[in-house]
Amino acid sequence: xxxxxxxxxxxxxxxxxxxxxxxxxxxxxxxxxxxxxxxxxxxxxxxxxxxxxxxxxxxxxxxxxxxxxxxxxxxxxxxxxxxxxxxxxxxxxxxxxxxxxxxxxxxx
DNA sequence: CTTATGACTTTCA
DNA sequence: CTGAAAGCCATAA
Numbered sequence: 001x002x003x004x005x006x007x008x009x010x011x012x013x014x015x016x017x018x019x020x021x022x023x024x025x026x027x028x029x030x031x032x033x034x035x036x037x038x039x040x041x042x043x044x045x046x047x048x049x050x051x052x053x054x055x056x057x058x059x060x061x062x063x064x065x066x067x068x069x070x071x072x073x074x075x076x077x078x079x080x081x082x083x084x085x086x087x088x089x090x091x092x093x094x095x096x097x098x099x100x101x102x103x104x105x106x107x108x
Numbered sequence: 109c110t111t112a113t114g115a116c117t118t119t120c121a
Numbered sequence: 122c123t124g125a126a127a128g129c130c131a132t133a134a
Contacts, residue, residue: 042116
């Protein structure tokens with residue numbers, strides 16, 4: 001399948017330990033494509049609702065630890081709540097949410 | 109097959 | 122140091 005990349009991404013997402021977060025580049029690297037961070041983001045973008053319920057998409061954030069979701073269907077507020085419910089501290093800024101990567105980034 | 113797009117990242121001015 | 126621009130990869134049309 002050519003969509004093997006997406007599947008690989010999803011599989012990796014499910015491997016992220018609870019209470020940890022990962023960056024797009026990190027997932028892309030694990031998926032054997034260190035420069036495919038954007039594709040990783042897209043993989044999450046096309047997730048159907050049932051998929052989103054079983055995949056920890058909320059644990060994926062950008063390199064700065066900021067929730068960079070621009071999609072109205074994927075509220076930053078929801079992501080914040082999901083992360084907090086897992087024990088991840090999400091800090092609030094005026095225009096965005098962010099996580100302390102040094103403390104919560106998934107080390108592998 | 110060529111062009112366009114995106115929940116990103118890195119580099120250059 | 123801060124801001125802007127290009128790069129990169131997979132998928133859709």
